[in-house]
Amino acid sequence: MAQAQASLLDLNGLLRSGSVKARDVIRRAVQALEAEGARDGSVRQILEREAMSAARGVERELSRGRTRGLLQGAPFGVSELLQVSGRPPFWNADVHPRQVEDAAAVSRLRGAKAIPLAVLSSPPPGAAEFWRSGGADPCAAAVGRRLLPFAIGLDFNGNVLRSALRHGCWALRPTFGTVSGFGTAPVSWTLAAVTPVAGTPEDCGHVLAAMSGGDSRCFHSPGRTFRFVPQYTRLPRKLLVAEGASVPALSAALAKAGISIDAAPHSKELSGDVLDIVLAAEAGEAMEDEMLSSAEGRELLEQARELTAFDYLRAMRLRREVQEWLNAALDGSDAVIFPAVSLAEPEADAAPQKWLATALIAGTPVVAFGGGQGLPAFCLTGRAGAENSLLKLAAALREAAAPSGGS
Structure with missing residues (x-):
């Protein structure tokens, strides 16, 4: 599907020029999803009728010269871990379909005139693969196979990031709270x-x-909006390189982009343990009924029940220590880059795994790239709110690694 392979900028240009009609984009995406997505069960539901209606509305707007931004008319996939209106979520299956609202992220994308086209399947919470971090999320599979221009998932332990690494995509886990939950x-x-x-x-x-x-329905929403402004963002000039990240292709791209590097300190040893405790306690409490549905889920739930309030509160206090350590480690530097080839697998090498766990429990943004375009797989992280800087750096590395020096 040619439109799914295009960037949002290119797709929007085709739609605005009239070279491609929004309904044609939807039809081709549906054909691809039916042919490829149904084969491995990664597509739970295709929202064709609703999407065609939305695409017809986009065509009417464009014919009148009303443009709504780069997402206008772009189809996308939604993980089953986010609500889509009219479809009861698996964690609240008894609710009437008419009472189900869109997740805040889906609603805002609709407001930008993007078109939700597919609900992407997720392993049941009772299954062990749901909690393993290695490529269980379906979003990157759909994007990596060029079935959709983009998709949105729920990253809770690096699952979406690892899936992007496995399927050769880009993923951006934002600073915690940037998007309403x-x-x-x-x-x-x-x-x-x-x-x-x-x-x-x-x-x-x-x-x-x-x-x-901001969203008053979500207690951790900070009430501010992220603005993507690469044209006003300074390219990071000093980068900490974690152990093993200085492979030749990456080192060459950093040098070509004019970025100085320094060795990163070893990440916090306790980060992985803190992540496991927090996730087990919170998921076990909130999804007890779903986890009881299988033997694997019951085993995981029993492990969660062994945790005490002391364990959880101590882990939450240690999270603050990790945040302070990361800020101190970044003093004088803009970001950290760490290797990610092994992170695509459930049992990752110790050093990359610790760096990823540090970023997750600190709530800082992470950009992941699965490799290609002359670059190996890598992850970037930085201070909270540093999304623009990380994306600017990611784009600069991609351009520096391109054979012609361009994107």
């Missing part, structure tokens, strides 16, 4: 973040900008 599965109320997956870092930035903003 209203309408998302109650997997972890202090870890989970709605995360876009797309074909370019710029597309991730545009999608995040459309989803972000």
Whole structure:
């Protein structure tokens, strides 16, 4: 599907020029989803009728010269861990379909005239693969196979990031709270973040900008909107390189982009343990009924029940220590880059896994790229609110690694 392979900027240009009609984009995406997505069960439901109606509205607006931004008319996928109106979520299956609202992220994307086309399946919470971090999220599979221009998932333990690494996509896990958690599965109320997956870092930035903003229905919403402004963002000039990240292709791209590097300190040893405790306690409490549905889920739930209030509160206090350590480690530097080839697998190498766990429990943004375009797989993280800087750096590395020096 040619339109799914195009960036949001290119697709929007085709729609605005009239070279491609919005309904044609939807038809081709539906054909691809039916042919490829149904084969492995990654597509739970195709919202064709609703999407065609929305596409017809986009065509009417464009014919009148009304443009709504780069997402106008772009189809996208939604993880089953986010609510879609009219479809009872698996964690509250008894609710009447008419009472189901869109998750805040989905609602805001609709407001930007993007078109939700597919609900992407997720392993049941009682299954062990749901809690493993290795490529269980379906969003990157749909984007990586060029079925959709972008998709949004719920990252709670690096699951979306790892899936993007496995399928050669870009993913942006934002600073915790940037996107409202209203309408998302109650997997972890202090870890989970709605995360876009797309074909370019710029597309991730545009999608995040459309989803972000305050929401009184979500207690951790900070009440501010993320604005993707690469044209006004300074390119990071000093980068900390974690152990193993200085592979030749990456080092060459950093040098070509004019970025100085320094060795990163070893990440916090306790980060992984803190992540496990927080996730087990919060998910076990909120999703007890769903986890009881299988033997694997019951085993995981029993482990969660062994945790005490002391364990959880201590883990939450240690999270603050990790946040302070990360800020201190970044003193004088703009970001950290760490290798990510092994992170695509459930049992990752110790050093990359610790860096990822540090970023997750600190709530800082993470950009992940699965490799290609002359670059190896890598992840970037930085201070809270540093999404623009990380995306600018990601785009600069991609351009520096391109054979012609361009994107």
